[in-house]
Amino acid sequence: MNDPKIRNMEDFAAVIGISRPTVSKFFNDPDSVRKSTRKRIEAALERYEYRPNIYAVNQNRRQTKNVGLVVPNLTDPFFAGIARTIEGLIVNAGFNPLLLSSHGGPEQEIANLDSLRAIKPAGVLLAPLGRASDTDQVAAFAGEVPTVLFDANLDGIGEAFFGSDNTQSIGLIVEYLCRTGEPPVFFEMKTPVNPNAHRRHNAYFAAMERLGHEPHVIQVSGEGWEFEEIGFREGTRVIAEGRLPTNTILCSNDRLAIGLLSAAFESGLKVGLGSGCTLRVAGHDDHPFSRYTCPTLTTVSQDYDSIAARSVETLMRLIESEIRAEKREVTLFQGRLTMRGSA
Amino acid sequence: MNDPKIRNMEDFAAVIGISRPTVSKFFNDPDSVRKSTRKRIEAALERYEYRPNIYAVNQNRRQTKNVGLVVPNLTDPFFAGIARTIEGLIVNAGFNPLLLSSHGGPEQEIANLDSLRAIKPAGVLLAPLGRASDTDQVAAFAGEVPTVLFDANLDGIGEAFFGSDNTQSIGLIVEYLCRTGEPPVFFEMKTPVNPNAHRRHNAYFAAMERLGHEPHVIQVSGEGWEFEEIGFREGTRVIAEGRLPTNTILCSNDRLAIGLLSAAFESGLKVGLGSGCTLRVAGHDDHPFSRYTCPTLTTVSQDYDSIAARSVETLMRLIESEIRAEKREVTLFQGRLTMRGSA
DNA sequence: TTCATTTTTTTACGCGCGTAAATTATTAAT
DNA sequence: ATTAATAATTTACGCGCGTAAAAAAATGAA
Numbered sequence: 229m230n231d232p233k234i235r236n237m238e239d240f241a242a243v244i245g246i247s248r249p250t251v252s253k254f255f256n257d258p259d260s261v262r263k264s265t266r267k268r269i270e271a272a273l274e275r276y277e278y279r280p281n282i283y284a285v286n287q288n289r290r291q292t293k294n295v296g297l298v299v300p301n302l303t304d305p306f307f308a309g310i311a312r313t314i315e316g317l318i319v320n321a322g323f324n325p326l327l328l329s330s331h332g333g334p335e336q337e338i339a340n341l342d343s344l345r346a347i348k349p350a351g352v353l354l355a356p357l358g359r360a361s362d363t364d365q366v367a368a369f370a371g372e373v374p375t376v377l378f379d380a381n382l383d384g385i386g387e388a389f390f391g392s393d394n395t396q397s398i399g400l401i402v403e404y405l406c407r408t409g410e411p412p413v414f415f416e417m418k419t420p421v422n423p424n425a426h427r428r429h430n431a432y433f434a435a436m437e438r439l440g441h442e443p444h445v446i447q448v449s450g451e452g453w454e455f456e457e458i459g460f461r462e463g464t465r466v467i468a469e470g471r472l473p474t475n476t477i478l479c480s481n482d483r484l485a486i487g488l489l490s491a492a493f494e495s496g497l498k499v500g501l502g503s504g505c506t507l508r509v510a511g512h513d514d515h516p517f518s519r520y521t522c523p524t525l526t527t528v529s530q531d532y533d534s535i536a537a538r539s540v541e542t543l544m545r546l547i548e549s550e551i552r553a554e555k556r557e558v559t560l561f562q563g564r565l566t567m568r569g570s571a
Numbered sequence: 572m573n574d575p576k577i578r579n580m581e582d583f584a585a586v587i588g589i590s591r592p593t594v595s596k597f598f599n600d601p602d603s604v605r606k607s608t609r610k611r612i613e614a615a616l617e618r619y620e621y622r623p624n625i626y627a628v629n630q631n632r633r634q635t636k637n638v639g640l641v642v643p644n645l646t647d648p649f650f651a652g653i654a655r656t657i658e659g660l661i662v663n664a665g666f667n668p669l670l671l672s673s674h675g676g677p678e679q680e681i682a683n684l685d686s687l688r689a690i691k692p693a694g695v696l697l698a699p700l701g702r703a704s705d706t707d708q709v710a711a712f713a714g715e716v717p718t719v720l721f722d723a724n725l726d727g728i729g730e731a732f733f734g735s736d737n738t739q740s741i742g743l744i745v746e747y748l749c750r751t752g753e754p755p756v757f758f759e760m761k762t763p764v765n766p767n768a769h770r771r772h773n774a775y776f777a778a779m780e781r782l783g784h785e786p787h788v789i790q791v792s793g794e795g796w797e798f799e800e801i802g803f804r805e806g807t808r809v810i811a812e813g814r815l816p817t818n819t820i821l822c823s824n825d826r827l828a829i830g831l832l833s834a835a836f837e838s839g840l841k842v843g844l845g846s847g848c849t850l851r852v853a854g855h856d857d858h859p860f861s862r863y864t865c866p867t868l869t870t871v872s873q874d875y876d877s878i879a880a881r882s883v884e885t886l887m888r889l890i891e892s893e894i895r896a897e898k899r900e901v902t903l904f905q906g907r908l909t910m911r912g913s914a
Numbered sequence: 915t916t917c918a919t920t921t922t923t924t925t926a927c928g929c930g931c932g933t934a935a936a937t938t939a940t941t942a943a944t
Numbered sequence: 945a946t947t948a949a950t951a952a953t954t955t956a957c958g959c960g961c962g963t964a965a966a967a968a969a970a971t972g973a974a
Contacts, residue, residue, distance in 0.1 A: 235930090236929085236930050236931080237930070237931065238930080238931090246952075246953085247952065247953050247954075248931085248953095249932085249933080249934095249952080249953075249954085250951085250952055250953075252931070252932065252933085253952090256932085260951095261951075261952085262940085262941090262950085262951055262952080265951080265952080279689065280930080280931075281630065281929085281930050281931070282626075282689050282690060283625075283626045283627075283629040283630040283691075283929090283930080283931090284626075284630050284929070284930035284931040284932085284959090285930080285931060285932080286626040286931095287624065287626040287627050287630060287930085287931075287932090287959055287960065287961090288930085288931050288932040288933080288958085288959055289931090289932065290932090302645060302651045302654070302655065303648055303651045303652055303655060303859070304648075305646055305647075305648050305651075308645045308646045308648070308651055309646055311645070312645065312646060312672065312674060324686070326669075327670055327671075327672075328670075329655065331655060343667070345622075346622065346625050347625060348625075348626075456860075456862075456863050457862075460862075460863060486860075486863055487863060489863075489865070490862075490863040490864070490865060490867070493865035493866065494865075494866070494867075494912075516646070517799075517829075517860055519799070519800075519803075519833075520799050520803060520829055520830060520832075520833040521833070521865070522832070522833060522836035522837075522864070522865035523836065523837070524833070524837075569837075578960090579959085579960050579961080580960070580961065581960080581961090589922075589923085590922065590923050590924075591923095591961085592922080592923075592924085592962085592963080593921085593922060593923075595961070595962065595963085596922090599962085604921080604922085605920085605921060605922080605970090605971090608921085608922080623960080623961075624959085624960050624961070626959090626960080626961090627929090627959070627960035627961040627962085628960080628961060628962080629961095630929055630930065630931090630960085630961075630962090631928085631929055631960085631961050631962040631963080632961090632962065633962090
């Protein structure tokens with residue numbers, strides 16, 4: 229009897245003895261009402277556990293509090309980790325994150341953007357597939373919703389881009405490898421989906437030439453996102469065929485390196501720096517599993533804390549200002565050499 | 572001029588020349604209107620690309636088309652894979668999946684359920700943390716929303732549970748290990764979060780006794796979900812201290828095994844079946860990375876296609892019938908031995 | 915053609931909230 | 945106590961749709 233059923237904000241305002249518009253104001257910003265009023269509402273909130281109906285709220289607000297987060301592939305622990313970090317930042321900013329994975333396919337990527345359209349997000353953080361992306365459709369979406377790209381850039385799309393400086397990071401590890409042993413061959417996919425792959429390719433050439441070495445590239449075939457499988461299969465073949473012009477291999481990314489290390493192990497090759505080792509392998513990204521390969525993987529870690537933080541900050545600023553960026557901002561963060569056992 | 576702006580269902584119905592309620596009926600079930608009417612609406616849909624406002628729809632419908640999917644940790648590729656499979660099944664069933672990760676923490680798990688409450692889902696698929704879960708709160712949620720548990724069971728909570736038959740699967744690999752070499756020690760965490768860990772522990776004892784061997788257990792300390800780290804650190808210690816009563820180790824799960832294999836490698840131990848190998852290691856789960864460990868990991872694969880399919884089917888039946896299950900269904904699927912290089 | 919059935923339309927109401935304008939009450943400073 | 949500033953209330957409307965009941969129209973069979 230003492231606690232009547234609260235069905236809506238009207239009821240809630242009634243039991244507490246103030247008007248509904250005031251309560252509405254409170255929920256949009258607790259500090260916009262008098263302190264004493266706020267206390268009363270908060271006290272009532274404890275007793276009656278009322279919560280505004282999200283659908284009614286979002287139907288009437290100019291902006292929802294939803295922020296979309298789209299990553300190319302959640303099955304990749306690398307992206308799962310980034311997604312988790314970004315999710316936390318979005319929550320801290322007072323927004324509601326919606327995580328979607330493109331599962332490596334452009335149709336799913338567009339389907340994700342379509343789903344997001346339906347919920348009218350205040351903004352979207354998008355790590356696109358890259359070359360495989362349907363750029364026209366992504367661009368159309370970014371024209372409708374404030375969108376910030378990260379990880380992989382699509383020229384001119386979105387309000388800003390945050391990623392890694394592949395030229396710097398690849399330069400870093402090439403220099404390290406050359407300084408401590410034979411210059412590396414570059415191990416990569418022939419038709420990579422990610423634009424970073426191309427930048428790393430070019431960065432490798434630039435670094436090798438700068439250091440006065442002749443670049444060598446091993447391009448392996450394979451489609452999709454099963455990089456470990458490709459690294460393993462093609463690594464096995466390359467080793468068997470004795471196609472290695474040097475004892476040092478720099479992989480375009482850690483997942484390829486993980487497959488390659490497995491292939492080397494199965495082929496009986498000892499990888500690492502110790503005596504008896506006939507091969508050095510390095511990667512790029514500092515994948516969560518690169519600490520547990522055999523041997524542990526020397527790589528370049530991306531500054532994902534900065535990328536995540538700046539991406540979210542930028543999007544939040546865009547959302548608050550309610551205007552589009554005057555010019556598209558492209559920011560690249562420096563990689564850090566992470567030396568482990570494999571090179 | 573020819574294509575007026577469509578702002579709502581009223582406008583849309585107007586341009587096509589039929590009434591709004593008919594259009595509304597169409598969107599709820601295209602087959603509920605006359606065939607000719609349906610064609611006309613679909614034709615108009617091409618031209619005007621109108622879509623019903625989700626928030627208005629969900630405010631008025633008795634049930635939303637949302638289905639929550641909560642996994643304990645998306646950073647674990649194992650769960651990321653399952654989540655992906657289940658997401659697809661939910662979409663095929665005509666619902667809208669919402670993926671949330673508990674990040675290994677009970678607070679986040681409850682926060683996830685709270686978020687789901689706000690969107691009034693038609694049903695929820697929950698892989699709970701297990702022992703760490705706040706069972707009272709989870710139970711309260713399952714009392715409000717049709718909930719099906721999978722992967723980890725919480726006694727009496729939810730309408731049904733689908734998981735693996737740990738007794739069978741552990742029995743399978745123990746039998747295999749005993750048949751092909753020395754009986755295994757069981758390598759596990761002292762305070763595991765997952766209830767499956769306990770079942771596997773007991774299953775190991777049962778299997779060993781059945782086969783007439785004395786069970787041995789190595790319990791390692793460590794908190795959280797960084798299983799590889801724990802497996803590596805404690806594996807290194809166990810190897811260094813020479814605490815192994817046999818040359819065969821069965822790990823409670825693949826992630827511990829991945830860490831342990833890395834530890835063995837770093838310690839100079841040769842793992843596998845070939846000559847010169849002094850250790851055998853087996854895991855459980857068929858983790859995506861178990862194909863790329865050195866050596867590749869012998870394990871038991873869970874039948875996750877069946878678990879996913881049956882979980883979704885059951886939830887859909889519950890949602891359609893709009894009544895709760897008369898009795899809680901518990902279904903365990905058989906594991907399959909996956910022999911690779913490590914044992 | 916006539917009648918029964920199915921489909922569509924009309925009419926009307928409600929969902930739960932945001933928001934704006936005008937009015938009234940409260941607060942804090944003079 | 946008076947005044948000015950701030951906060952709360954009242955009133956009113958709108959958001960975009962679901963849905964129910966009754967009336968009208970279209971359909972198909974006899």
